[in-house]
Amino acid sequence: MDLDPSEDQRELQQMVRRFSLDRFPADTVRDFAAPGHFDRSAWRELAELGTFGIALPESAGGVGLRWIDTVLVHEALGAALTPGPLVAATLAAGLVPGVLEGEVVPAIVERPTHGAVVVEHLSVADVLLVIETDGIRQLDPSSLDATLLAEPTDPATPVSLVRELPLGELIANADTAKHLRLLGSLLASAQLVGNAEGSTALAVNYAQEREQFGRPIGSFQGLKHLLADCYARTEVSRSAVWAAGVLVDEPEAGDLHRAVAGARVLAGRAAAENGKTCVQVHGGMGFTWEVDAHLFLKRAWILETAFGSIDEAAEQVAESLSASLA
Amino acid sequence: MHLRDSESDAEFRAELRAWLADAVTTLPAPPDATDWPGRRQFDTVWQNMLFEAGYAGVNWPAEYGGRGATPTQHLIFLEEAAAAKAPDVGVGFVGQMHAGPTLIAEGTPEQQAHHLRGILTGDHVWCQGFSEPGAGSDLASLRTRAIRDGDDYVVTGQKIWTSHAMVADYCELLVRTDPDAAKHKGITWLILPMDTPGIDVRPLMTVQGSAEFAELFLDEVRIPVANRVGEENDGWRVTNVTLSFERGTGFVGELLDTTNIMGELVELAQRTPRGAGTVWDDDGLRRDIGAIAAELDALWAFTKRNVSQGAKGGMAMGSGSAFKMSYATVVHKLGDIALRVLDRSSLAFDDIGGESTGAQIHHKLKGFAVGIGGGTSQIQQNIIAERVLGLPRER
Numbered sequence: 231m232d233l234d235p236s237e238d239q240r241e242l243q244q245m246v247r248r249f250s251l252d253r254f255p256a257d258t259v260r261d262f263a264a265p266g267h268f269d270r271s272a273w274r275e276l277a278e279l280g281t282f283g284i285a286l287p288e289s290a291g292g293v294g295l296r297w298i299d300t301v302l303v304h305e306a307l308g309a310a311l312t313p314g315p316l317v318a319a320t321l322a323a324g325l326v327p328g329v330l331e332g333e334v335v336p337a338i339v340e341r342p343t344h345g346a347v348v349v350e351h352l353s354v355a356d357v358l359l360v361i362e363t364d365g366i367r368q369l370d371p372s373s374l375d376a377t378l379l380a381e382p383t384d385p386a387t388p389v390s391l392v393r394e395l396p397l398g399e400l401i402a403n404a405d406t407a408k409h410l411r412l413l414g415s416l417l418a419s420a421q422l423v424g425n426a427e428g429s430t431a432l433a434v435n436y437a438q439e440r441e442q443f444g445r446p447i448g449s450f451q452g453l454k455h456l457l458a459d460c461y462a463r464t465e466v467s468r469s470a471v472w473a474a475g476v477l478v479d480e481p482e483a484g485d486l487h488r489a490v491a492g493a494r495v496l497a498g499r500a501a502a503e504n505g506k507t508c509v510q511v512h513g514g515m516g517f518t519w520e521v522d523a524h525l526f527l528k529r530a531w532i533l534e535t536a537f538g539s540i541d542e543a544a545e546q547v548a549e550s551l552s553a554s555l556a
Numbered sequence: 557m558h559l560r561d562s563e564s565d566a567e568f569r570a571e572l573r574a575w576l577a578d579a580v581t582t583l584p585a586p587p588d589a590t591d592w593p594g595r596r597q598f599d600t601v602w603q604n605m606l607f608e609a610g611y612a613g614v615n616w617p618a619e620y621g622g623r624g625a626t627p628t629q630h631l632i633f634l635e636e637a638a639a640a641k642a643p644d645v646g647v648g649f650v651g652q653m654h655a656g657p658t659l660i661a662e663g664t665p666e667q668q669a670h671h672l673r674g675i676l677t678g679d680h681v682w683c684q685g686f687s688e689p690g691a692g693s694d695l696a697s698l699r700t701r702a703i704r705d706g707d708d709y710v711v712t713g714q715k716i717w718t719s720h721a722m723v724a725d726y727c728e729l730l731v732r733t734d735p736d737a738a739k740h741k742g743i744t745w746l747i748l749p750m751d752t753p754g755i756d757v758r759p760l761m762t763v764q765g766s767a768e769f770a771e772l773f774l775d776e777v778r779i780p781v782a783n784r785v786g787e788e789n790d791g792w793r794v795t796n797v798t799l800s801f802e803r804g805t806g807f808v809g810e811l812l813d814t815t816n817i818m819g820e821l822v823e824l825a826q827r828t829p830r831g832a833g834t835v836w837d838d839d840g841l842r843r844d845i846g847a848i849a850a851e852l853d854a855l856w857a858f859t860k861r862n863v864s865q866g867a868k869g870g871m872a873m874g875s876g877s878a879f880k881m882s883y884a885t886v887v888h889k890l891g892d893i894a895l896r897v898l899d900r901s902s903l904a905f906d907d908i909g910g911e912s913t914g915a916q917i918h919h920k921l922k923g924f925a926v927g928i929g930g931g932t933s934q935i936q937q938n939i940i941a942e943r944v945l946g947l948p949r950e951r
C-alpha cells in the first residue's frame with residue numbers, strides 16, 4: 231500500500247499546472263465560451279504534452295502510465311481552471327482518431343431519459359459521443375438541431391441545447407460505455423478536488439493581503455476557521471479521489487464503483503463549499519465578474535453534474551452498503 | 557501509488573487473521589462499562605494474549621520489545637483486529653500510544669527497562685495528567701507546582717479529565733518547575749506512580765453515564781527526580797513528542813469502530829418498520845447514510861495516505877488536524893442519523909426491541925469526546941489556519 235504520490239507524479243502535476251496557467255491564463259478562461267474564443271492551437275499543445283493519453287499504452291500513442299496518473303493530471307487541470315472538453319478528450323482519445331493529438335475536438339454527453347439535452351463544448355466539437363446503455367454512439371455535431379446558449383453559467387464552458395439526439399453510429403459496446411461513464415465521473419471529481427484547492431488558495435491569498443480594522447482580514451478567526459474547513463474538505467476529498475484512482479488500476483483491491491461514487495460526494499461538496507467560501511472571503515470584490523472567485527464556483531457547479539449527481543452518488547454508496555450486508 | 561498488499565504485507569495479514577479468528581473465541585464476556593476493575597482485567601488479558609503472540613507494540617521498535625513492523629503493517633493490524641471484532645486498546649491507550657513512545661524517544665535506559673515491558677504485556681496501565689481546570693486548550697498555562705527537595709520533586713496541584721485514572725498504575729504528569737519562566741519554558745514531564753501517598757482520585761461522570769475520567773488532587777506528592785523524563789523545564793518539548801503520537805494514526809481504531817457502528821445502523825434501518833416499509837426505504841435518510849459512508853471511506857483513504865507519508869519520513873503538516881476535525885464532524889453526523897433511525901427507541905441507553913440501540917446513542921455522544929479531547933476542533937482549525945495556510949496570528 232502506498233497512497234502518496236511519487237516525486238515523478240508530483241512533477242507531472244506541476245508541469246501540467248504550469249503549462250496550463252501559461253497557455254490558458256485567467257483572462258482567456260474568463261470568456262472562453264464566447265464564440266471564436268476556443269484556442270485550437272493551445273488545445274493542440276495541451277494534447278502534445280500527452281494530456282489526453284496518460285493511461286493509453288505507448289503502442290497506441292499514449293504515455294503508458296496508469297489511471298491514477300490521469301487522475302493526478304485532472305486534479306492539476308482543475309486547480310488551474312483549464313477550459314475545454316478535458317474529460318471528453320481523455321475518454322475519447324482511445325476511441326476516436328485525432329482526439330489524442332488534439333486535432334479532433336470531442337464533446338460527450340449521456341443520453342437523457344427524456345426531453346432536450348444540454349451539451350458542453352458542442353459548439354467547438356468536431357464529434358459528439360453519446361453514452362448509452364447499449365454502448366457509445368458517435369454523432370456529427372453539424373448534423374444536430376442545436377442552439378448555442380447565450381449565457382452559460384460558467385463563462386468558460388459553452389453549452390448548447392440539443393432538442394433531440396439522433397441515434398448515430400455505435401462505436402463501442404455496453405461495457406465500454408459503463409466504464410467510460412465511471413472514468414468520466416472520477417476525472418470530473420479529480421478536477422473538483424483541484425478546483426477546491428485552487429479556490430482555497432485564492433481566498434487565502436486575499437485574506438493575507440486585504441486589511442480591515444488595521445490588520446489583515448486573515449487574522450480574524452471567523453475567516454480562519456472557514457478557510458481551515460476548506461483545507462480539510464480538500465484533503466479529505468483528495469484522499470477519496472486518489473483511492474478511487476488507484477482502484478481503477480487495481481480493481482481487486484476494493485470496491486471501485488463505491489469508491490468513485492463516494493469520491494463524487496466528497497469532491498462535489500468540497501468544491502462547491504470552498505468556492506462559496508472564496509466568494510465570501512473576498513467581500514464585495516467576490517461579487518464582481520473581475521475576481522476569479524466566481525469562475526471556480528461556477529466550474530464546480532458544472533463539474534458536479536458531470537456523469538452523475540451527488541444525490542445519485544450518495545444513493546450508489548448506500549446501495550453498496552446494503553449489498554455488502556446481504 | 558497502489559492499494560493492494562505487498563507480498564510480505566499479505567503474509568502478515570493472513571497470519572494475523574488466522575490468529576485473531578482463534579484468539580477472540582477464547583475471550584471472556586466483556587464487562588459492564590461501569591465495572592472498572594473488570595474492564596482493566598479484561599483489557600489486560602487481551603493485551604497479554606497479543607504480547608504472547610508477538611502482536612503487542614506492533615509499531616514499536618524491536619529493540620524496545622515491539623514487533624518493529626512498518627506503519628503499513630500497523631494499519632493492517634488495526635484493520636484486522638477491528639474486522640475480527642477484537643477488543644480495542646482500552647485502558648492500554650495512554651501507555652501504548654503516549655507514554656511508551658515518549659519513553660522510547662526521551663526516557664533513560666533505566667526508565668525504559670522499568671516501564672516498557674509492562675506496557676506491552678498489559679500489566680502496567682497508564683493515565684495522562686496534562687489538563688487542569690485552568691489549563692485546557694491553553695495547556696502550557698498549567699499550574700500544578702513541583703518544588704525540588706533533595707532527590708524528590710514535591711508536587712501540589714490539580715489535574716482534570718484524567719482518563720482511566722481510577723485503574724492506572726502510572727501517570728504521565730506535567731508540572732510547573734519554573735513559575736517565572738515563559739509559560740512553555742517552565743514545564744517538566746514526570747512519571748507518577750499512582751500509589752504514591754497524597755493522590756486523591758475522584759471519578760467524574762461523563763455524558764455517557766460512566767466515569768471514564770477523573771479529577772486528580774495532588775497534595776505534596778513526592779516524586780523521585782529519577783522519574784523525570786527529559787531535562788527540567790524541557791517538558792513542553794517532551795510533551796510535543798507525545799502529542800505527535802496523539803494525532804493521525806491514533807484514531808484508526810476509533811474510525812474502524814465508527815464504521816462498524818454505521819454498518820449496524822444500516823442493518824437496524826433495514827429491520828425497523830416505518831410507514832409501509834422500513835426506515836431504509838426513506839430516500840433522504842438512505843442517501844444521508846450513503847454520504848456518511850463516503851466520508852468514512854474517505855477518512856480511511858486519508859489514513860492510508862498519512863501512513864504512506866509517515867512511512868516515507870513524516871506526515872504533511874496539518875494532516876492530523878484535518879483528519880481529527882473531519883472525523884469528529886462525521887461522528888456527529890452519523891449520530892444525528894442514528895436518532896432519525898431510532899426515533900422513540902432513542903429515549904433510553906437501554907437496548908430496545910432486541911436491537912443494540914444503546915450503542916448508537918453512546919456512539920453519538922462520542923462525537924464530543926473526539927471533537928474536544930486531545931485538542932478541540934477549533935484548536936485544530938487554528939493550527940491549520942496558522943501553520944499550514946500561513947494566516948497571521950490573531951494577537
Ligand SMILES: Cc1cc2nc3c(=O)[nH]c(=O)nc-3n(C[C@H](O)[C@H](O)[C@H](O)COP(=O)(O)OP(=O)(O)OC[C@H]3O[C@@H](n4cnc5c(N)ncnc54)[C@H](O)[C@@H]3O)c2cc1C
Binds near residue numbers: 684
Ligand atoms: C473524553 C475526554 C477525555 C480526555 N482525557 C484526557 C486525559 O486523559 N488527560 C488529559 O490531560 N486531558 C484529557 N482530556 C482533556 C482535553 O484535552 C481538554 O478537554 C481539551 O484540551 C479542551 O480543554 P478544556 O476542556 O479546558 O476546554 P477549553 O480550552 O476551556 O475550551 C472551551 C471552548 O473554547 C474553545 N477555545 C479555547 N481556546 C480557543 C482558541 N484559541 N480559539 C478558538 N476556540 C478556543 C474550545 O474549542 C472549546 O470549544 C479529555 C477530554 C475529553 C473530552
